[in-house]
Amino acid sequence: MFLVVVEQEVRRVSSVVVEDLSMTYRVPVRQAGLMSALRSVVRRRYRDVHAVRDASFRISSGEVVGFVGPNGAGKTTTMKIMSGLLHPTAGEVRVLGFTPWQRRTPFLKQIALVRGSQPTGGSQELTLLDALQYQRVLYEVPAADFRRNLDELCELLELGPLLERQLRALSLGEKMRAGLALSLSYRPKVLFLDEPTLGLDVSAATTIRRFLASYATQTGATILLTSHYMADVEATCRRLMLIDHGSVRYDGPLGQLSARLSPYKLVRISAADATKEVLAEIAEVVSTSGMSWTLRVARADVARVTSVLLATFEVADLAVEEPTLEDVIDRAYRDGV
Numbered sequence: 001m002f003l004v005v006v007e008q009e010v011r012r013v014s015s016v017v018v019e020d021l022s023m024t025y026r027v028p029v030r031q032a033g034l035m036s037a038l039r040s041v042v043r044r045r046y047r048d049v050h051a052v053r054d055a056s057f058r059i060s061s062g063e064v065v066g067f068v069g070p071n072g073a074g075k076t077t078t079m080k081i082m083s084g085l086l087h088p089t090a091g092e093v094r095v096l097g098f099t100p101w102q103r104r105t106p107f108l109k110q111i112a113l114v115r116g117s118q119p120t121g122g123s124q125e126l127t128l129l130d131a132l133q134y135q136r137v138l139y140e141v142p143a144a145d146f147r148r149n150l151d152e153l154c155e156l157l158e159l160g161p162l163l164e165r166q167l168r169a170l171s172l173g174e175k176m177r178a179g180l181a182l183s184l185s186y187r188p189k190v191l192f193l194d195e196p197t198l199g200l201d202v203s204a205a206t207t208i209r210r211f212l213a214s215y216a217t218q219t220g221a222t223i224l225l226t227s228h229y230m231a232d233v234e235a236t237c238r239r240l241m242l243i244d245h246g247s248v249r250y251d252g253p254l255g256q257l258s259a260r261l262s263p264y265k266l267v268r269i270s271a272a273d274a275t276k277e278v279l280a281e282i283a284e285v286v287s288t289s290g291m292s293w294t295l296r297v298a299r300a301d302v303a304r305v306t307s308v309l310l311a312t313f314e315v316a317d318l319a320v321e322e323p324t325l326e327d328v329i330d331r332a333y334r335d336g337v
């Protein structure tokens with residue numbers, strides 16, 4: 001009885017439950033050349049692409065989770081399934097208690113999928129304000145709620161100057177801000193963000209990152225975010241899921257990723273008398289700039305190496321750092337997670 005209650009409680013607080021999810025695309029294949037083209041008309045051949053393999057995870061209400069992986073890892077496919085655009089080959093998915101691909105209206109009214117590659121859907125001839133009003137009608141948002149949401153979004157996303165402009169005439173960064181406003185105007189409880197800073201310049205990307213971090217805190221929305229920019233993940237997420245070849249390889253706190261996946265730390269020293277030859281005998285030299293050097297040192301070896309460095313050179317400065325998230329992820333992709 002107690003276990004049943006606990007299980008029910010876990011299900012209640014989990015906005016997203018994914019169990020043994022798999023998605024296999026069946027893609028037609030043919031070799032190059034006219035004969036192969038003709039042959040394929042008569043007898044088509046297919047190949048299976050396993051985009052997602054037995055993925056399982058849960059996301060609690062109000063969690064903001066980074067979903068990271070190399071190109072083709074299966075992130076977009078998983079997001080499309082969770083937002084009801086695709087029917088998986090196998091597995092169970094519950095989002096706010098709904099099966100996404102049944103596309104029930106109460107489900108669609110509580111979730112949003114925002115894609116950096118297509119920030120604004122629908123007619124591009126509409127002004128942003130008209131498009132927002134259209135969303136209000138479509139999602140049946142009470143007028144007072146809509147006005148309140150819009151005021152908040154206008155302030156956070158600096159939308160004032162964009163409201164009277166046609167969507168098609170907006171720049172990429174403006175389109176992304178408009179796309180977020182359109183998707184958030186009905187206050188979805190669960191937000192799927194697929195590369196929200198794709199192609200944006202540094203300042204536009206920073207605006208989006210700041211917005212997402214404060215939106216998550218203010219509204220308590222559950223957010224799953226994919227990005228190839230680690231700055232997006234670091235600015236918004238405390239938990240990270242790493243997916244590779246369709247399988248979840250790491251799922252845990254961002255802060256522990258480095259300790260789990262990266263067996264080394266970076267030791268930076270400044271020493272006028274240090275030389276590459278001598279340093280290379282002590283540790284792996286990663287980079288140098290003037291009299292500053294960066295060394296890669298196995299975690300277990302850091303204390304010994306630092307004391308050797310201090311004994312060998314006239315050290316002006318010494319710092320031990322975790323490798324950057326970018327570096328850890330890059331290594332994880334290259335070496336296999």
Ligand SMILES: Nc1ncnc2c1ncn2[C@@H]1O[C@H](COP(=O)(O)OP(=O)(O)OP(=O)(O)O)[C@@H](O)[C@H]1O
Nearest residue numbers: 025027049051069070071072073074075076077078
């Ligand atoms: N509609 C489709 N038909 C056939 N194969 C597909 C389709 N969509 C995706 N795939 C394949 O499924 C795999 C996973 O693709 P997916 O787009 O989910 O990856 P991703 O992690 O989002 O990649 P990226 O970071 O490049 O956007 C890839 O091998 C891709 O080629």
